[in-house]
Amino acid sequence: MSRPVQVLQRAMKLLTAFDHDHPEMGVTELAQRLDLHKATVHRILFTLELEGFVQQNPATGKYRLGFRLFELGALAAEQxxxxxxxxxxxxxxxxxxxxxxxxxxxxxxxxxxxxxxxxxxxxxxxxxxxxxxxxxxxxxxxxxxxxxxxxxxxxxxxxxxxxxxxxxxxxxxxxxxxxxxxxxxxxxxxxxxxxxxxxxxxxxxxxxxxxxxxxxxxxxxxxxxxxxxxxxxxxxxxxxxxxxxxxxxxxxxx
Amino acid sequence: MSRPVQVLQRAMKLLTAFDHDHPEMGVTELAQRLDLHKATVHRILFTLELEGFVQQNPATGKYRLGFRLFELGALAAEQxxxxxxxxxxxxxxxxxxxxxxxxxxxxxxxxxxxxxxxxxxxxxxxxxxxxxxxxxxxxxxxxxxxxxxxxxxxxxxxxxxxxxxxxxxxxxxxxxxxxxxxxxxxxxxxxxxxxxxxxxxxxxxxxxxxxxxxxxxxxxxxxxxxxxxxxxxxxxxxxxxxxxxxxxxxxxxx
DNA sequence: ATAATGGTTTCGTATTGTGAAATATATCTC
DNA sequence: GAGATATATTTCACAATACGAAACCATTAT
Structure with a gap:
């Protein structure tokens, strides 16, 4: 069986770390929750943001789920x-x-x-x-x-x-x-x-x-x-x- | 500025390839649409499936968006x-x-x-x-x-x-x-x-x-x-x- | 003014993701 | 039923990427 893509798994676990009790989280908090290096978390967030999967609140520097997930979720719901x-x-x-x-x-x-x-x-x-x-x-x-x-x-x-x-x-x-x-x-x-x-x-x-x-x-x-x-x-x-x-x-x- | 994570971008583009006209797609079709190698697409799908972001229809071998996206989308919608x-x-x-x-x-x-x-x-x-x-x-x-x-x-x-x-x-x-x-x-x-x-x-x-x-x-x-x-x-x-x-x-x- | 905290960037390198090739499976045609 | 075709899956050598240690930057707290 093939080996899963590590950084992809990390990114999905990062996205799944958000919940309604934690709608916004920063780099350091996510790094702690996921047991990952801050630089790694930052790089993943930076990439997710480019494609609209997360967005950073400029005022607080924290991240939240982005518009693309709203769209994909709506499509997933339809199916x-x-x-x-x-x-x-x-x-x-x-x-x-x-x-x-x-x-x-x-x-x-x-x-x-x-x-x-x-x-x-x-x-x-x-x-x-x-x-x-x-x-x-x-x-x-x-x-x-x-x-x-x-x-x-x-x-x-x-x-x-x-x-x-x-x-x-x-x-x-x-x-x-x-x-x-x-x-x-x-x-x-x-x-x-x-x-x-x-x-x-x-x-x-x-x-x-x-x-x-x-x-x-x-x-x-x-x-x-x-x-x-x-x-x-x-x-x-x-x-x-x-x-x-x-x-x-x-x-x-x- | 840091460089985005390539395989993560590829995975997000793969997820975004699904739309209501194409709710289900196979490895070969996705590889053609995304201009990626079939092995690469398969590996990404395999990893996305492990975390529930996509699911494979056993009858057709094709993939569709998974339950985790429904959940993340619902949370994104709430926000x-x-x-x-x-x-x-x-x-x-x-x-x-x-x-x-x-x-x-x-x-x-x-x-x-x-x-x-x-x-x-x-x-x-x-x-x-x-x-x-x-x-x-x-x-x-x-x-x-x-x-x-x-x-x-x-x-x-x-x-x-x-x-x-x-x-x-x-x-x-x-x-x-x-x-x-x-x-x-x-x-x-x-x-x-x-x-x-x-x-x-x-x-x-x-x-x-x-x-x-x-x-x-x-x-x-x-x-x-x-x-x-x-x-x-x-x-x-x-x-x-x-x-x-x-x-x-x-x-x-x- | 200094310390603490969190976010961002750099860069050498170890590890991973890639894709060419092969294999497996399913379906179609004759 | 055999052969052809199409798609999915797996393997593996290696090139390229993702990693994280360290440093830097910005803001807040003392």
Whole structure:
């Protein structure tokens, strides 16, 4: 097997070092995070900037992701056929329940939002495509785990589950029981486990090979979601996920 | 000045070779487009794939943009503060006029959609963030040119304007006159110049340094936009662009 | 005024990326 | 089914590049 291009890997790791907690970083900070020499980091940034992949804030000297990545990301998003096919289902669900609806996939131990349709109400759960969230304490993550392969499940259970709120389920056995209940009712529930004030329900999209392709979730402010409303939304998201699964069942998507 | 990293530039040009007309390409095709050796292209693709920047379709052997670019693009989009600040204005305008509304910027001789809010009506103009469109025959482009610097204007006028429809204005003097009328009424008009069946109006967002930061456009199917409706929408987009310009005027955005 | 910190540049050289050539795989034609 | 064609993948000698140590520059803090 051929050897990967070292400086290319370094550059990609550099780009991936930016996240929404660190949208801007300087040469020295990036060098420290990536364990690279400042001269190397500077040379990579200089080249990325020439092609518009990063841009330097002249006032601070720090760098951020550039316009070319916005464009490539938009093109990459267009090609996620699951997103495209799911959109009408998400729109219908959002219009019916008037809460924030999202589509997420599992990736490297976390859930990543592929699409978010926010509630039309003034008070709503804000989320963004591309954002990552933990698996063990979110409705999306639990809907995934309940139907995931044993390997993904053991990966999560073998790692320390850090409490996000006092309601976070951190005991592996309690989580397994929660996942059993999820399978029983066909949708997961997160009651202020990931963030105080937010409740959510989610259901899996199963593809033609009986694998969890993605999950659909509904999230809302806790005060607007008494138990009977949670049940209603759970049934709605289960129904939508089932319809989308059926819609996708005839063909596999990437 | 330091010398850019050659293989990094090559990799970025490779990624930028993908567009919505060419979402998937193989090693040989990319080598031809980029004038690089197949072994070089293969090595770059192999490395990009390791980090998730591209993925190979096992069925066809061709490559497409990968999930990491989707994520980076989403993060890059989040940081375009103009997009964020403009969104409420775009939403209000779209809800009022019930046609597709978009925000675009000028980049390298073309307009690029930053944000698109599609009409809620069943028949609507579909557009996508990240897409590019010509300057001389779109409402967005003409709104930009009317207020752009002389350099951008001469760049466009000195290049051949290829007709997109029988209505495309290709004569430099006729275009200049059209731009004069645009400045006079405060918004541009494109009557099926870019695509048969589509009419659009657009107005510039002027920042605190009196430069055109972006443009807002409204686009709709021609049959739904008789002349008096075009005038209404023109006034509406002009008003929204002015409000946004004022909103942004106190601070420069990147 | 000096020190500390972060960004930028230089340049000798070790390491890497290159591409010519070969091999492997898949598809097409007869 | 054999041979031809096209594309993808791999190998390896070596030329060219990327590297990082050191120095320099600019800004901020003391």
């Amino acid at each position: 996620i056929s699951l997103r495209r096919e799911a959109l009408p289902f998400l729109e219908k669900l959002r219009d019916e329940c008037r809460e924030t609806v999202d589509l997420a996939v599992y990736d490297n131990g976390e859930m990543v939002y592929l699409e978010v349709l926010e509630s039309p109400l003034p008070i709503k759960i804000a989320a963004r495509p591309g954002r990552r969230l933990p698996v063990y304490c979110t409705a999306s993550g639990k809907a995934y785990l309940a139907y995931a392969g044993e390997e993904d499940l053991q990966t999560v259970l073998s790692q320390e589950m850090i409490p996000c709120t006092p309601n976070t389920i951190c005991d592996p056995e309690a989580l397994q029981e929660d996942l059993r209940l999820t399978r029983e009712r066909g949708y997961s529930i997160s009651l202020e486990e990931y963030e105080i004030g937010i409740k959510a329900v989610a259901a899996p999209i199963i593809n033609g090979l009986s694998r969890v392709e993605a999950v659909i979730a509904i999230a809302g402010p806790a005060y607007r979601l008494p138990p009977e409303r949670v049940t209603e939304l759970g049934e709605a998201v289960r129904q939508t996920a089932r319809e989308l699964s059926r819609h996708l069942g005839g063909r596999l998507t990437t | 375009i503060s103009l997009r964020r600040e403009a969104l409420p204005f775009l939403e209000k305008l779209r809800d009022e006029c019930r046609e597709t509304v978009d925000l675009a910027v000028y980049d390298n001789g073309e307009m690029v959609y930053l944000e698109v809010l599609e009409s809620p009506l069943p028949i609507k103009i579909a557009a996508r963030p990240g897409r590019r469109l010509p300057v001389y025959c779109t409402a967005s482009g003409k709104a930009y040119l009317a207020y752009a610097g002389e350099e951008d204007l001469q760049t466009v006028l000195s290049q051949e304007m290829i007709p997109c429809t029988p209505n495309t204005i290709c004569d430099p003097e006729a275009l200049q006159e059209d731009l004069r009328l645009t400045r006079e009424r405060g918004y541009s008009i494109s009557l099926e110049e870019y695509e048969i069946g589509i009419k659009a109006v657009a107005a510039p967002i002027i920042n605190g340094l009196s430069r055109v930061e972006a443009v807002i456009a409204i686009a709709g199917p021609a049959y739904r936009l008789p002349p008096e409706r075009v005038t209404e929408l023109g006034e509406a987009v002009r008003q929204t662009a002015r409000e946004l310009s004022r909103h942004l005027g106190g601070r420069l955005t990147t």
